[in-house]
Amino acid sequence: MIGKPLAAIVSAGLSKFGRREGLYGRDLFAEAVKETYDRCPNLDPRRDIKALFIGQAIPESLEHQSHIGPLASNAAGLIPAPAVRIENACASAGFALRCGVLAVASGLADVALVGGVEKMTHRATPDVTEGLGTALDNWISQWGGLTFPGVFALMATAHMDRYGTREEHLAMIAVKNHYNGSLNPKAHMQRVITLEEAMESRVIAWPLRLYDCSLITDGASCAVLTRPELAKRFSDTPVYITGSGAACDTLETHEREDFTTSLATKTASQEAYRMAGVEPKDVDLAEVHDCFTIAELVTYEDLGFCGPGEGGRLIEEGQTKIDGAIPVNTSGGLKAKGHPVGATGVAQAYEIYLQLLGEAGRRQVSGAEIGLSHNFGGFAASCAVHVYERGG
Amino acid sequence: MIGKPLAAIVSAGLSKFGRREGLYGRDLFAEAVKETYDRCPNLDPRRDIKALFIGQAIPESLEHQSHIGPLASNAAGLIPAPAVRIENACASAGFALRCGVLAVASGLADVALVGGVEKMTHRATPDVTEGLGTALDNWISQWGGLTFPGVFALMATAHMDRYGTREEHLAMIAVKNHYNGSLNPKAHMQRVITLEEAMESRVIAWPLRLYDCSLITDGASCAVLTRPELAKRFSDTPVYITGSGAACDTLETHEREDFTTSLATKTASQEAYRMAGVEPKDVDLAEVHDCFTIAELVTYEDLGFCGPGEGGRLIEEGQTKIDGAIPVNTSGGLKAKGHPVGATGVAQAYEIYLQLLGEAGRRQVSGAEIGLSHNFGGFAASCAVHVYERGG
Numbered sequence: 001m002i003g004k005p006l007a008a009i010v011s012a013g014l015s016k017f018g019r020r021e022g023l024y025g026r027d028l029f030a031e032a033v034k035e036t037y038d039r040c041p042n043l044d045p046r047r048d049i050k051a052l053f054i055g056q057a058i059p060e061s062l063e064h065q066s067h068i069g070p071l072a073s074n075a076a077g078l079i080p081a082p083a084v085r086i087e088n089a090c091a092s093a094g095f096a097l098r099c100g101v102l103a104v105a106s107g108l109a110d111v112a113l114v115g116g117v118e119k120m121t122h123r124a125t126p127d128v129t130e131g132l133g134t135a136l137d138n139w140i141s142q143w144g145g146l147t148f149p150g151v152f153a154l155m156a157t158a159h160m161d162r163y164g165t166r167e168e169h170l171a172m173i174a175v176k177n178h179y180n181g182s183l184n185p186k187a188h189m190q191r192v193i194t195l196e197e198a199m200e201s202r203v204i205a206w207p208l209r210l211y212d213c214s215l216i217t218d219g220a221s222c223a224v225l226t227r228p229e230l231a232k233r234f235s236d237t238p239v240y241i242t243g244s245g246a247a248c249d250t251l252e253t254h255e256r257e258d259f260t261t262s263l264a265t266k267t268a269s270q271e272a273y274r275m276a277g278v279e280p281k282d283v284d285l286a287e288v289h290d291c292f293t294i295a296e297l298v299t300y301e302d303l304g305f306c307g308p309g310e311g312g313r314l315i316e317e318g319q320t321k322i323d324g325a326i327p328v329n330t331s332g333g334l335k336a337k338g339h340p341v342g343a344t345g346v347a348q349a350y351e352i353y354l355q356l357l358g359e360a361g362r363r364q365v366s367g368a369e370i371g372l373s374h375n376f377g378g379f380a381a382s383c384a385v386h387v388y389e390r391g392g
Numbered sequence: 393m394i395g396k397p398l399a400a401i402v403s404a405g406l407s408k409f410g411r412r413e414g415l416y417g418r419d420l421f422a423e424a425v426k427e428t429y430d431r432c433p434n435l436d437p438r439r440d441i442k443a444l445f446i447g448q449a450i451p452e453s454l455e456h457q458s459h460i461g462p463l464a465s466n467a468a469g470l471i472p473a474p475a476v477r478i479e480n481a482c483a484s485a486g487f488a489l490r491c492g493v494l495a496v497a498s499g500l501a502d503v504a505l506v507g508g509v510e511k512m513t514h515r516a517t518p519d520v521t522e523g524l525g526t527a528l529d530n531w532i533s534q535w536g537g538l539t540f541p542g543v544f545a546l547m548a549t550a551h552m553d554r555y556g557t558r559e560e561h562l563a564m565i566a567v568k569n570h571y572n573g574s575l576n577p578k579a580h581m582q583r584v585i586t587l588e589e590a591m592e593s594r595v596i597a598w599p600l601r602l603y604d605c606s607l608i609t610d611g612a613s614c615a616v617l618t619r620p621e622l623a624k625r626f627s628d629t630p631v632y633i634t635g636s637g638a639a640c641d642t643l644e645t646h647e648r649e650d651f652t653t654s655l656a657t658k659t660a661s662q663e664a665y666r667m668a669g670v671e672p673k674d675v676d677l678a679e680v681h682d683c684f685t686i687a688e689l690v691t692y693e694d695l696g697f698c699g700p701g702e703g704g705r706l707i708e709e710g711q712t713k714i715d716g717a718i719p720v721n722t723s724g725g726l727k728a729k730g731h732p733v734g735a736t737g738v739a740q741a742y743e744i745y746l747q748l749l750g751e752a753g754r755r756q757v758s759g760a761e762i763g764l765s766h767n768f769g770g771f772a773a774s775c776a777v778h779v780y781e782r783g784g
Contacts, residue, residue, distance in 0.1 A: 024531070067526070074640075087479050138416075255466075
């Protein structure tokens with residue numbers, strides 16, 4: 001191995017993503033937990049798991065429910081194991097994963113369960129938009145009427161203006177991620193789309209069109225972490241986390257100096273690379289936070305997969321396709337797999353876990369050894385980046 | 393020292409608690425941060441602090457704001473340091489403190505800032521009650537009309553029925569905590585009350601009367617943690633955390649077997665005692681979660697300060713007064729200091745910190761060396777207990 005492992009993933013699970021009628025968030029989480037437990041017969045959950053971190057972004061708005069830690073602990077059969085709800089908007093589960101890493105690295109918990117969930121589709125779209133909108137600052141951005149399609153549209157226009165990025169580049173990302181989603185049985189959208197369909201879809205907030213936006217989805221994710229030296233007790237094929245970087249940027253959109261790049265992504269990824277002892281060119285595949293297509297494009301640059309302003313070229317050359325030099329969002333991403341916001345960070349870890357085990361089916365990246373996940377919240381105001389390595 | 397330190401508190405701060413008009417939560421947090429920084433001239437916040445954990449329970453309901461981690465990081469002048477919002481209802485800050493302990497113990501952050509905040513008094517009481525009510529399960533307790541005064545009244549009637557606890561016992565706790573609050577310049581309530589006033593105040597949910605209920609308060613709390621071996625770099629008088637225990641119980645009130653005791657308190661405190669190498673009799677003072685007077689009484693028993701059913705006797709004998717055998721809530725507690733819900737856990741740590749430094753003024757417990765804080769969320773569905781020891 002290249003990096004010194006911080007933690008090992010010894011199991012993971014994911015609910016079916018989509019419109020899941022008649023279920024609460026806790027039911028979806030139980031579904032992800034079940035796969036996790038089923039994959040790991042050596043785990044005795046009540047004996048082994050001593051800490052739980054669960055991301056959920058806006059259950060207050062969508063389920064009239066806060067304090068979901070104990071609900072998650074009970075859904076996983078773990079009472080009285082302590083559970084903590086992590087809320088960093090759409091990066092909630094990415095930060096739950098990081099807290100799980102801290103817990104096992106601290107020595108206070110040998111085994112931690114991490115995950116995330118969001119139940120969204122039962123609510124009207126304006127309610128969901130308003131709930132998500134609370135992740136912008138309440139005194140200027142919210143009162144000014146900014147929503148997430150609006151603020152990412154500002155990112156897109158700034159990038160187009162500075163670098164000549166075109167609407168086609170955004171549409172190409174949508175086409176790629178829809179294709180990848182069609183290979184993922186758990187994805188919300190499993191339909192291939194054409195460039196023309198994407199380019200001609202209705203405008204949501206120019207230049208972002210319908211197919212530039214991720215989905216309102218129900219879903220949950222889960223993973224079990226342990227200290228590296230205990231990993232083989234639970235699994236013959238652990239996947240190691242060798243880098244964990246995190247950072248914030250101002251929630252106050254009006255304080256940002258530059259909309260074409262993310263300080264949080266750059267800071268978090270540099271820390272993760274340093275810890276893992278790798279460089280961007282060493283990464284075999286990445287799951288990145290494509291809440292909107294422009295976010296994926298800017299993230300190519302901020303993660304160092306290409307230089308500033310070169311994101312359009314990268315997708316145009318097909319380098320981020322499954323058979324490209326640096327496959328991105330093989331799962332379909334938030335765009336096609338779906339974006340149950342509080343679940344996304346650990347759902348990304350699940351995809352990397354499957355890929356590094358060689359269990360990703362028709363979307364398998366051949367020979368993948370090093371993976372990366374990138375999860376941000378709000379308008380990139382918080383960001384968690386993890387680097388993973390297959391056990392040798 | 394008795395315990396092996398997990399972390400050191402090298403500074404702490406608290407905003408004035410009360411009705412703080414014209415401020416947002418972030419402004420209150422900045423006030424707590426300022427005291428924290430002022431107390432610790434050796435700390436260079438931007439250089440040293442690498443992680444931030446902040447508790448806030450219901451900002452969505454009360455400030456139309458989620459994703460407060462980045463707001464807190466910015467208010468503390470720490471961008472791009474990563475901040476995580478912890479939400480475990482009224483135990484949010486207690487769990488933020490625990491996450492800070494995990495972070496410094498893990499080796500991934502040498503110094504962590506922890507804290508909590510809630511801005512409440514600008515909203516109408518029914519809105520606050522509804523927001524707080526989201527910390528009960530949404531499908532039976534909430535729909536059934538249960539609120540927190542109601543569910544703690546059930547705890548009180550169960551305890552009265554089984555053990556003969558009387559309304560006077562609850563009133564004695566209110567009188568004690570109001571007296572203590574009168575000695576605390578930062579307390580919301582600074583007025584001494586008589587037993588008759590407490591006994592004759594109006595019924596909120598029988599047997600709980602007005603003076604049995606904690607306050608709707610604005611406030612914020614903050615502390616800086618580091619690894620024990622780095623403590624003297626920042627402070628000549630660190631206070632060490634030697635035990636950190638946490639646990640959950642079912643959020644589903646209808647699944648509980650016994651309303652007269654808290655599984656979460658017992659589990660968390662036993663873990664904290666074990667780590668700290670102490671027993672209940674070794675504790676010199678405690679801050680406990682008196683959201684209602686009955687909660688303090690039951691907690692006496694669950695922490696082992698007396699046997700089951702003996703809580704009434706303990707307060708009747710005056711043992712939990714400042715000059716008693718085991719002083720409890722010298723700060724005034726949630727009852728008189730106030731209960732800005734997301735701030736409470738670290739506000740308790742602040743009181744213990746002052747007491748162990750001998751800086752608690754007119755409410756100082758003489759010779760205090762070992763302290764304990766107990767913070768629970770919802771109907772005791774999550775609980776964090778910490779044990780503190782004065783540096784030798």
